[in-house]
Amino acid sequence: MTATLNAELRAFYEARQQQIPAEVREIMRRAGAELADSGQADRALTVGDRAPRFRLPAATGGTVTLDDLLAAGPVVLTFYRGAWCPYCNIALRGLQQQTAEITARGARLVAVSPQIPDESLSLTERHGLAFDVLSDIGSGTAKQYGLAFDLPEDLAAVYDRLGFDLQRVNAGHPRTLPLPGTYVIDRAGTIRWVFVDTDYTTRAEPADIVTALDGLA
Secondary structure: OOOOHHHHHHHHHHHHHOOOOHHHHHHHHHHHHHHHHOOHHHHOOOOOOEOOOOEEEEOOOOEEEHHHHHHHOOEEEEEOOOOOOHHHHHHHHHHHHOHHHHHHOOOEEEEEEOOOHHHHHHHHHHHOOOOEEEEOHHHHHHHHOOOEEEOOHHHHHHHHHOOOOHHHHOOOOOOEEEOOEEEEEOOOOEEEEEEEOOOOOOOOOHHHHHHHHHOOO
16 A cells, blocks of 8 residues: 555654754744644635636746636646745655546646745755746735734744754745645635645645545546
8 A cells, every 4th residue: 555645754754853953843842832823724715716817937937827727637736935935845756646536637736935936946856846836926825815923033043953944945035925726616716625734744635635535537
């Protein structure tokens, strides 16, 4: 039986915890608990809502709009934190493995983060991604979907010490990130399936996305 994406993420998390100093783990734990308690996930768009339109630059050049995507079929829209996030890299590789299954159902997969196009292009090339990777500078689109939040100062300082340089890769918006969120949007522009979680170590299972697409038929 093939391991699930979240099983892979959990194994990575457990191995990584042993490498992180206790005081840093506590800052991360506290930030995660505060975000979970904030109700942010409950404020995100959900099934039955209209998907907000967007027009965003693609890593490989040009712009991508939701309207153009929907003209060709359903859309799988996934938000991730950035190429600096190892959990995002694992999740995007998992989606890449299911891209053929997604496109076979007439759908397009697009991934959105707040990082600059150059960072997205490096990510695309490194993992050989066959889907569009878009830049949501300032997280305006993530805000429309109810996913954007600001890192607490102590966690932002930890990320700085780890060398993530979010000031640069997020073009002057270092503390604003999206919750991990994935939406299946039908051709009419209605959200038909949602995964949103405040825990960045948990992501939508690619197999569940494929099942959701089957449900649109």
